Amino acid sequence: MKANKRTVWFLTLLSLVAVISIYYLKKETPMSLDGMAIFGDNDAVTVSKPGNEGETKTVYADSMLFEEMRMQVLNERSSLKDQLLTKVQSPDTTAEEKSAAYDEMAELTKRTSAEDLMETQLKALGYPDAFVRKDNGKVSVSVISEDGGHSTKMAAEITQYILTSWEDARTVQVDFMEK
CATH class of the missing domain: 1.10.287.4300 (Stage III sporulation protein AH-like)
Incomplete structure (x- = not known):
């Protein structure tokens, strides 16, 4: 019985470490919509490209x-x-x-x-x-x-x-x- 409890405890800790690792790995990757404001005051979408910091282009849907x-x-x-x-x-x-x-x-x-x-x-x-x-x-x-x-x-x-x-x-x- 003691070996069974140790195995359950070990698997619980291992799964917790795996979940925390995946969370931190996903947290560091940027979202695909960075630099794009979707919802604003008007019905336009403002797109800014990473290379052009001062230049923005407004696109109407x-x-x-x-x-x-x-x-x-x-x-x-x-x-x-x-x-x-x-x-x-x-x-x-x-x-x-x-x-x-x-x-x-x-x-x-x-x-x-x-x-x-x-x-x-x-x-x-x-x-x-x-x-x-x-x-x-x-x-x-x-x-x-x-x-x-x-x-x-x-x-x-x-x-x-x-x-x-x-x-x-x-x-x-x-x-x-x-x-």
Whole structure:
């Protein structure tokens, strides 16, 4: 029994030494994000390189801009759906008005899902991020171009892709943003 207690005691001390050693080894290695301030007062990321102490470069996240635009559209459509829902639930509303409100709610849902699908398809074509909005046959597309170079050929490709994908799209406006 004495040998068993000694073995347990020895293994406990050995594991404690191993844990403390790993802790101090990991503590001395720098983190991979040193020199980079991620969260600041504005929506920008400031990057400072180790060789250039006095020089900093501010990089704006274009995807954050698209997220703000998506949230704005989501808020507009959500308030419109709430208005339609109150119209449907009102006892003073006629059956025809309720049917029209249901149809409009279904159209909003269909348009939102179609825009999301088109954004996903544009990302699959090789663009880092895209924002698509459709109103009354007019489609507005904002795309981040990875290499900074955008051409009429790329705009024509996006326009043709959208016109063939959406049957009720009449005009397409494509805006490029540099990454």
